[in-house]
Amino acid sequence: MFELDFSVIPANSSLLWEGIKMTFLLASLAIIGGIILGTFLALLRIAKIPVLSQFSAAYVNFFRSLPLILVIFWLFFLVPLIVGKPVGAFSSVLVAFILFEAAYYSEIIRAGINSVRLGQLAAARALGLTYFQSMRYIILPQAFRAMTPILLTQAIILFQDTSLVYVVGLRDFLVSAEIVANRDQRLVEMFLFVALVYFVICFAASIGVKYLQKRIDNEL
Amino acid sequence: MNYKKNHKMIRMRSVNKWYGKIQVLNECSLDVSKGEVIVVCGPSGSGKSTLIKTINGLVPVNSGEIIVSGINVTDKSTDLDQMRSKIGMVFQNFELFPHMSVTENIKLGQMKVLGRTDENAEQKTKILLERVGLTDHAHKYPSQLSGGQQQRVAIARGLAMEPMAMLFDEPTSALDPEMINEVLDVMVKLAKDGMTMMVVTHEMGFARKVADRVVFMDYGKIIEDAPSQDFFGSPRSDRAQEFLSKILNH
Numbered sequence: 001m002f003e004l005d006f007s008v009i010p011a012n013s014s015l016l017w018e019g020i021k022m023t024f025l026l027a028s029l030a031i032i033g034g035i036i037l038g039t040f041l042a043l044l045r046i047a048k049i050p051v052l053s054q055f056s057a058a059y060v061n062f063f064r065s066l067p068l069i070l071v072i073f074w075l076f077f078l079v080p081l082i083v084g085k086p087v088g089a090f091s092s093v094l095v096a097f098i099l100f101e102a103a104y105y106s107e108i109i110r111a112g113i114n115s116v117r118l119g120q121l122a123a124a125r126a127l128g129l130t131y132f133q134s135m136r137y138i139i140l141p142q143a144f145r146a147m148t149p150i151l152l153t154q155a156i157i158l159f160q161d162t163s164l165v166y167v168v169g170l171r172d173f174l175v176s177a178e179i180v181a182n183r184d185q186r187l188v189e190m191f192l193f194v195a196l197v198y199f200v201i202c203f204a205a206s207i208g209v210k211y212l213q214k215r216i217d218n219e220l
Numbered sequence: 221m222n223y224k225k226n227h228k229m230i231r232m233r234s235v236n237k238w239y240g241k242i243q244v245l246n247e248c249s250l251d252v253s254k255g256e257v258i259v260v261c262g263p264s265g266s267g268k269s270t271l272i273k274t275i276n277g278l279v280p281v282n283s284g285e286i287i288v289s290g291i292n293v294t295d296k297s298t299d300l301d302q303m304r305s306k307i308g309m310v311f312q313n314f315e316l317f318p319h320m321s322v323t324e325n326i327k328l329g330q331m332k333v334l335g336r337t338d339e340n341a342e343q344k345t346k347i348l349l350e351r352v353g354l355t356d357h358a359h360k361y362p363s364q365l366s367g368g369q370q371q372r373v374a375i376a377r378g379l380a381m382e383p384m385a386m387l388f389d390e391p392t393s394a395l396d397p398e399m400i401n402e403v404l405d406v407m408v409k410l411a412k413d414g415m416t417m418m419v420v421t422h423e424m425g426f427a428r429k430v431a432d433r434v435v436f437m438d439y440g441k442i443i444e445d446a447p448s449q450d451f452f453g454s455p456r457s458d459r460a461q462e463f464l465s466k467i468l469n470h
Binding site for chain 2: 119120129138145
């Protein structure tokens, strides 16, 4: 039996803090990029031009059929080949997350667009707004409003998924903790701590989402 | 008032529309002159709403020709967005934009389509809200308004574009009875000010009061197109007589 010694955490706080910052930076850029690309894919999907909607559908099906860890791994090797020079783990991982998550976000946003009454588009077009203006000012704002809780839930999943960067050795929170754990031989303490931090952040966020959902339900 | 009625505002010729195998418009032809008020009535499913939506191209037709103030709506090369901004449309379910205040609803088209400045759009909005009697509600959201108030905002939103004609698609059928009159009053005022109007409605009181002509539709066909006195005096077709006796006998 051994004794738990949590003093290893404050002793390595700056390294761990750098790791947490990396996790948040990666997650937030991936969420923003994923939602932008996802919106674009959703708009292609509902377009009345078959080749565009088929492309979008194929994209979504392709990425939803692959394990995320494989996409991260592949892009780590592929991106430098495509660009022709080393790009660093962070860039390749960020591209992987954006490409992968966009497939999921696009399905959520498409459902959001479909939840807006058809008459809204008719009313917008009747005013003389173009199709894209109607999307931009009328349909998408309502779609995002209705879908905010689900988009945030997906964001929480993405936040957890960022720990998969482990496979390419990017120093996120998990990798930083592992470095400390191995070096100081405090595996149990460090992985308990990591679990606790992920749990607190994600649990708090999901309570926030529930509260938000209630508010939106009351408004609609 | 007749001096302005020789100019054709809307001209439909042999318009046909199918949804799949169902023909919803069958050889519809119709003329509306400037300043005229036309009421379109008929049983539900007779194609009235579809007919009115073909005029600003919201519903594309399969064949036939529609010309609005010299612009060919059915011609593929026509800039429909441009054309639509010149025709106001009011819907059965109001279709105000729920995420925007009353003022923002009325300003949006003015700024994004007509390119008016914020200041000019605001000014125009104030005048219109006064005209429909909703000055005090300028900063409310649609969900905070009654159905009648929402529909009056929708009319103001259409008028903000300074349209050459206004289309109304059953503007009062989603309203509680006590709110119907406040909307009809605004429409009567509009008609008396000389606006060209095409109104799909079952409000025969309104039709009697302001309509120049009544168009009766059934099974996608225009069965009767007559001056309103003639229509209410003695409709020529049996179907129209039957329809009138049904909706006027209570």
